[in-house]
């Protein structure tokens with residue numbers, strides 16, 4: 499390890515931000531990555547027959563209100579002016595999302611003002627009480643009323659969890675988004691856009707530094723390769739962005755995750771759905787949404803196949819140990835195990851746990867980058 503000042507495990511945005519900052523400050527960094535590519539779940543590639551950029555691990559939309567993160571990411575890429583909007587096909591009709599005044603007026607075939615809509619939803623929500631609701635079903639009705647809840651939230655959420663709404667705990671939601679105006683922007687951050695040359699170009703620029711060595715297809719727990727847990731910990735500072743339970747051999751129990759299955763199809767049509775993301779909230783459709791990637795980059799129209807398109811259906815379920823962990827389930831058992839893992843983590847010599855998997859927290863990209871910048875500034879910059 500004499501050649502490296504730092505070992506980074508995992509090349510997602512958290513690991514790459516640490517590696518880039520350390521390299522920039524003159525330290526030598528080795529990044530090991532289990533997969534055959536860098537970038538973690540933000541990785542994308544051009545589908546070769548159509549020229550359309552496909553987000554391999556699900557659609558990634560960049561948005562942030564954090565000035566420091568926005569300045570930082572702009573060192574590596576420019577962003578398009580893409581603004582995310584989502585629609586929903588329910589009972590054979592298309593509605594605007596997030597549920598807003600347009601959705602409400604479409605749904606009730608009315609022309610309510612904001613106050614009229616608010617009064618209606620308040621009345622419909624009176625069927626149950628938020629405080630005494632016994633499950634997700636009752637809580638959802640108490641929040642937005644039965645008609646909207648059953649149409650847009652109940653079965654969509656049930657499909658995400660593969661569990662019926664009555665069996666889901668109420669605490670998976672504290673609120674459900676309803677807007678009493680016509681604003682259908684999905685995110686309300688100051689900055690939003692997609693990387694102009696794609697995610698992979700952005701990610702590669704972060705790793706492109708003479709002080710950074712990247713080793714792909716290299717698992718930290720594979721003791722046959724030189725950069726593994728046994729040989730590295732205690733010898734060199736380690737930033738670990740893999741699953742925290744895996745690091746400790748699941749000694750406190752396996753943390754539970756949801757995963758997604760994606761079904762990609764190339765269709766011989768110019769435009770399949772007219773929009774990037776269509777949600778399917780009904781119980782009789784097995785998938786939760788369909789992505790059509792060409793619509794993320796309308797400015798690339800001439801580079802895209804004119805008479806073909808790429809769509810991806812998304813299915814959701816609980817993850818087994820061999821599945822990709824995507825969203826923490828966060829049961830009370832999970833929270834208890836996480837506390838024990840955190841105690842064990844502080845006792846590890848110079849090992850810094852970070853990122854989505856290392857902290858068992860859903861993080862958007864800007865949050866992963868922001869927390870890596872903080873770790874660098876507060877702990878690593880002076881100790882390496």
Ligand code: FDA
Nearest residue numbers: 508510511512532538539556558559718740853854862863
């Ligand atoms: P990330 O998971 O990206 O990287 C961890 C890396 O560590 C992986 O490459 C993994 O292979 C590697 N690794 C794990 N164990 C290892 C081992 N033992 N040895 C070596 N390497 C190992 N965010 C957003 O802002 N907008 C969005 O629209 C979306 N959309 C979205 C959709 C889906 C389906 C998911 C799952 C996530 C998003 N995100 C998102 C979140 C985004 O993907 C997330 O912020 C980043 O992936 C976080 O980066 P990390 O580096 O923390 O983890």
